[in-house]
Amino acid sequence: MTLQRPKFILTDIEGTTSSISFVAEKLFPYFRNNILDLMELTDNPVVKEAFKQTVELAWSEDGERIATDQEIIDKLYEWSVEDRKITPLKTLQGVLWDKGYRDGELKGHVYPEVAANLKKWKGQGIDLGVFSSGSVPAQKLIFGYSVSGDLTPYFSAYFDTNTGGKREAKTYAKIAEALQLKPSEILFLSDISEELEAADSNGFQTIQLAREGMTPTWKHFATSFDEITFE
Numbered sequence: 494m495t496l497q498r499p500k501f502i503l504t505d506i507e508g509t510t511s512s513i514s515f516v517a518e519k520l521f522p523y524f525r526n527n528i529l530d531l532m533e534l535t536d537n538p539v540v541k542e543a544f545k546q547t548v549e550l551a552w553s554e555d556g557e558r559i560a561t562d563q564e565i566i567d568k569l570y571e572w573s574v575e576d577r578k579i580t581p582l583k584t585l586q587g588v589l590w591d592k593g594y595r596d597g598e599l600k601g602h603v604y605p606e607v608a609a610n611l612k613k614w615k616g617q618g619i620d621l622g623v624f625s626s627g628s629v630p631a632q633k634l635i636f637g638y639s640v641s642g643d644l645t646p647y648f649s650a651y652f653d654t655n656t657g658g659k660r661e662a663k664t665y666a667k668i669a670e671a672l673q674l675k676p677s678e679i680l681f682l683s684d685i686s687e688e689l690e691a692a693d694s695n696g697f698q699t700i701q702l703a704r705e706g707m708t709p710t711w712k713h714f715a716t717s718f719d720e721i722t723f724e
């Protein structure tokens with residue numbers, strides 16, 4: 494697919510740069526297997542704030558009153574099994590994954606052609622950024638400790654659920670504003686059509702990554718980054 498060259502490419506992670514199986518079968522189980530380590534980190538201000546948000550969300554969403562550290566951890570475990578894209582869970586996943594990447598137990602999966610295309614696009618004068626439900630620190634880890642080496646030098650901006658939900662149009666307006674670009678100057682890459690729809694309704698260019706035999710569900714699609722080229 495050949496497009497007019499955008500000024501900025503914003504990419505999703507799971508299902509786009511990286512396999513769904515790596516996230517579902519390596520990252521999420523690592524979090525659940527090590528979740529009790531959070532008990533030792535309750536003085537860490539990031540953990541403290543995420544625990545507070547967990548208590549508030551459990552109350553507002555389920556009407557459930559949780560208070561003890563064990564109850565909070567049980568709730569986070571449950572949300573992880575359900576693959577909830579909610580900020581305190583995503584923050585705490587990033588906190589625990591940090592050790593896994595640094596110890597070498599985790600190595601960020603990226604599809605084989607990703608690094609070469611990031612390099613090529615950057616060489617064409619296109620700036621690159623990430624928008625994932627994974628927290629910004631978790632985004633920096635998967636790309637910093639990737640199977641293709643440290644890819645973080647390619648990215649100049651990172652966005653997560655603190656900016657807004659990926660299926661909400663207003664989130665993309667906020668991203669364009671933060672980048673000080675017109676929406677039409679940004680190309681968003683994702684595997685999920687609801688996310689592409691939200692970006693498209695805001696005027697972004699969009700391409701769906703339909704990887705590993707996935708049937709495309711969006712009007713513009715590619716099966717790998719190699720198929721995305723610019724005039």
Ligand SMILES: CSCCC(=O)C(=O)COP(=O)(O)O
Pocket residue numbers: 505506507508516520578583586624625626627628631632635659
């Ligand atoms: C930052 S890598 C882990 C990604 C993650 O936690 C996740 O929920 C995937 O969401 P995405 O928005 O990248 O599809």
Ligand SMILES: [Mg+2]
Pocket residue numbers: 505506507508509683684685
């Ligand atoms: Mg995705």
